[in-house]
Amino acid sequence: MQGFFRSYFLLHRILISKLNDLLSAHGLIYSQWMVMYYVKNQGPSTLVDISNYYNVRKPVITRTVQSLEEAGFVCQIPSRDRREKIIQLTASGEAVYGECRQLIDALEREVTRGLSDEEKDVTLRSVIKIRENIINIGGNKHA
Amino acid sequence: MQGFFRSYFLLHRILISKLNDLLSAHGLIYSQWMVMYYVKNQGPSTLVDISNYYNVRKPVITRTVQSLEEAGFVCQIPSRDRREKIIQLTASGEAVYGECRQLIDALEREVTRGLSDEEKDVTLRSVIKIRENIINIGGNKHA
DNA sequence: CATTAACGATTACCAAAGGTAACTATTAAG
DNA sequence: CTTAATAGTTACCTTTGGTAATCGTTAATG
Numbered sequence A, B: 001m002q003g004f005f006r007s008y009f010l011l012h013r014i015l016i017s018k019l020n021d022l023l024s025a026h027g028l029i030y031s032q033w034m035v036m037y038y039v040k041n042q043g044p045s046t047l048v049d050i051s052n053y054y055n056v057r058k059p060v061i062t063r064t065v066q067s068l069e070e071a072g073f074v075c076q077i078p079s080r081d082r083r084e085k086i087i088q089l090t091a092s093g094e095a096v097y098g099e100c101r102q103l104i105d106a107l108e109r110e111v112t113r114g115l116s117d118e119e120k121d122v123t124l125r126s127v128i129k130i131r132e133n134i135i136n137i138g139g140n141k142h143a
Numbered sequence C: 001c002a003t004t005a006a007c008g009a010t011t012a013c014c015a016a017a018g019g020t021a022a023c024t025a026t027t028a029a030g
Numbered sequence D: 001c002t003t004a005a006t007a008g009t010t011a012c013c014t015t016t017g018g019t020a021a022t023c024g025t026t027a028a029t030g
Helices: A004-024 A030-042 A047-054 A058-071 A091-111 A117-137 B004-024 B030-042 B047-054 B058-071 B091-111 B117-137
Strands: A074-077 A086-089 B074-077 B086-089
Touching (some): A004 A030, A004 B004, A004 B117, A030 A047, A030 A091, A047 A058, A058 A086, B030 B047, B030 B086, B047 B058, B086 B091
């Protein structure tokens, strides 16, 4: 696996650039998409839920959620615990999520063209495995 | 390959965080390592060489190279074309490169633990192939 | 050969995505 | 009832990317 990191990071920039091109056409940026993705698939969530899932500090999520509220893509629903801020997608959030979901799925098929199902499967499982390994190494500041 | 992007980006944050932990112990950050890596492996290079390789704008490279010069890890060598700035690693740059190289190789082995050689190979080739696909899709603003 | 093009590098900005520290409310524990 | 812990926010910093405009220098062209 000589040079895996290099190839990985070389891919990252160009991949996130493509993704942002796609999202910006719908008024979104990557960090907003991440939050919408989580809320769509996990249901109404607190900021701490999202923060834990992505291993990102709370203020970062606060900022992103605020921008999504201003854009009208998420809204707050009441909670028994009045400290919590539970958010969910609005109708317009659902709509833009659906549009982007399709485009992203299409992009994913496009960029993996030429790879067999077997190769795709191995690659996906390897990426997940590598992440697990890093988490288990420990010493990561955000466990 | 449903969810490849998600897994890929989930890995990225944690991977670059590990890498920066490692580099910061030697006074480097990721962007500096990238430049040193290129200069080490391609030999003395201009800023445009580096910019083209990483598909990153020139001012970004200017800034990184300046920080490396201040740190004493790279220096300029004269060129016939007086527009160009050709840089190479200094002795201290070579030393720190060597130290980090070993640690990064070790980290790479560690995080890919549990993957067979076959799986590692397929994964590396897939990542490279995906990058090629994206570049060939065209429309990338930085071709 | 003189003028114009192109090129390499830089400066001065801006944006996105991450981080810390310190704070306010609110709830849970003792 | 007082103290802890928790959820969220605010203010600010860092890293890594981008643009636009500019300066020197080289290459092209009339």
